[in-house]
Ligand code: 13P
């Protein structure tokens with residue numbers, strides 16, 4: 001069977017984005033993607049929450065910090081970002097001259113959406129002598145209004161690197177912010193945002209699961225709510241959680257974060273059992289609907305036609321770059 005007709009595909013792309021084209025079902029998308037990477041000098045960066053097929057074909061799989069660091073140092077001409085919009089946007093901010101592609105432009109983030117820039121600007125005006133630390137899960141406009149960006153891997157160190165008397169606004173994740181206040185003993189002003197995936201876990205169902213699996217350890221991402229974090233035996237970023245399961249002696253884990261990370265946990269420790277922490281209802285699950293908008297098919301089409309591409313306002317890009325660079329430099333200082 002022939003591959004799709006390029007002329008009609010391009011006109012379809014113009015009219016509808018990728019909505020109504022499918023790659024030829026006979027294509028081996030894994031080898032086609034490998035070919036496209038070489039032909040176009042493209043690097044494929046994927047977050048741990050991507051579907052397993054995408055993780056398997058990626059050049060680098062990581063958490064938000066690792067991905068930003070890879071984006072900063074890549075020599076590739078094209079960065080293909082298998083993640084969500086704010087991550088691809090961060091790669092673009094660090095590489096304004098390069099083409100940055102995202103397989104589905106609608107791959108957003110409920111946490112980033114919880115902080116609209118106009119409201120945040122007004123909020124910030126109420127605290128004139130405060131320094132703004134924003135979690136990387138926010139829009140470029142919020143980054144442009146921030147002093148330092150952080151991720152779940154480096155937030156504690158970044159806060160601790162500041163003088164004790166420095167007043168801080170932390171945005172947009174209130175759960176991560178509350179966790180950091182506890183860890184650092186700093187009193188921060190928190191923006192009231194949260195991630196829809198990490199707020200879905202059921203304390204009661206986890207407790208029941210622990211009765212059935214008495215040796216299973218609960219491990220959790222710090223975006224989870226306080227009552228879940230209180231039950232956890234280890235709390236960390238996706239990379240932190242993965243490393244913990246690689247070095248810890250337990251054989252069974254209940255994992256309170258997005259399910260995509262289980263793929264790498266299972267690859268690293270095939271002899272261990274990983275159970276996704278149960279959600280508090282019967283229909284919504286702990287798969288991020290934004291992350292899971294990317295598919296292998298969309299990834300192939302995006303690399304083949306070099307769209308959708310991330311484009312940005314030059315002024316916002318410039319202003320958003322400073323706090324990201326500050327984060328990367330503090331992280332380097334601490335060997336993160
Ligand atoms: P990390 O990649 O920092 O672990 O954050 C998880 C997340 O929610 C990304 O959207």
Ligand code: SF4
Pocket residue numbers: 049084108109110111112137195196197198258288289290291
């Ligand atoms: Fe955003 Fe949560 Fe999805 Fe991460 S898991 S992209 S924070 S909605």
